[in-house]
Amino acid sequence: MSGGFFRGTTADQDTRFSNKHAKLLKSQKFPPELENLVDMTKVKMDVMRPWIAHRVTELLGFEDEVLINFIYGLLEEKVVNGKEIQISLTGFMEKNTGKFMKELWTHLLSAQQNASGVPQQFLDAKEEETRKKQEDMDRITRELKRTKEKEGREHDQESVKMLASAIIWVHVLSSNYCRTERLLM
Structure with missing residues (x-):
């Protein structure tokens, strides 16, 4: 104990105390869509919620209300980061996480850019449905x-x-x- 210093490792050097979240951000592969943040104040969540519930159920093969509500909770922030949400969902959705996040983020980015707050794909699908109904009529x-x-x-x-x-x-x-x-x- 010469010079009054302790020997050993510091908290920065000890892997038990490292920032695991930062490591996950560096180690995981993310779809390019997740590079953009989404301003959730511009998105109509009332339109997104049914899609999220349907898509999660479709990917998992069963309805998981806890996971669906967890996703809703993650999207309640004013500005959301897709990479962080993907890390949070990976334990639940495993191999389907990347696919789900890519689709979700595409819809959210489209909704953010659209004045109505609804993804353009949803508007196009509704327009097509209306056109088909009119043709049938x-x-x-x-x-x-x-x-x-x-x-x-x-x-x-x-x-x-x-x-x-x-x-x-x-x-x-x-x-x-x-x-x-x-x-x-």
Whole structure:
């Protein structure tokens, strides 16, 4: 103990006290989308929540409400860092984490840039769905119109047949009446 100094290692030198979070940030591979921070005040989470729940359930194969709520909690900050969220989710989602984060971050970045706060992919999908519904409605309307026209023509033909039949009956009855008149006279 010469000079009053202790021998050994300092906290910086001891691996037990190293910053594991910083090591994970350096060691993991991240999708390029995660380089950008997201301002969550510009994103409508009401639109994102169902997608997150559906996608997590799809990737895991079962619904994990705890994980889904954990992700919601991670996204409650004003500005979020995708790399940190990926590190937090890796223990839960394992090999699916990178895929999920890439998709999530793409949607969040799109929502942040869009004035409505909704990802453009969601808007495009909704527009396509609306277009398909309108096409279906138009097709059904055309089919109904064709059916009505066909029924109208059939109805007209039936009316003509009934009228012809009535005329024939009137003729037959009047002939019979005339015959009976002649016989009576």
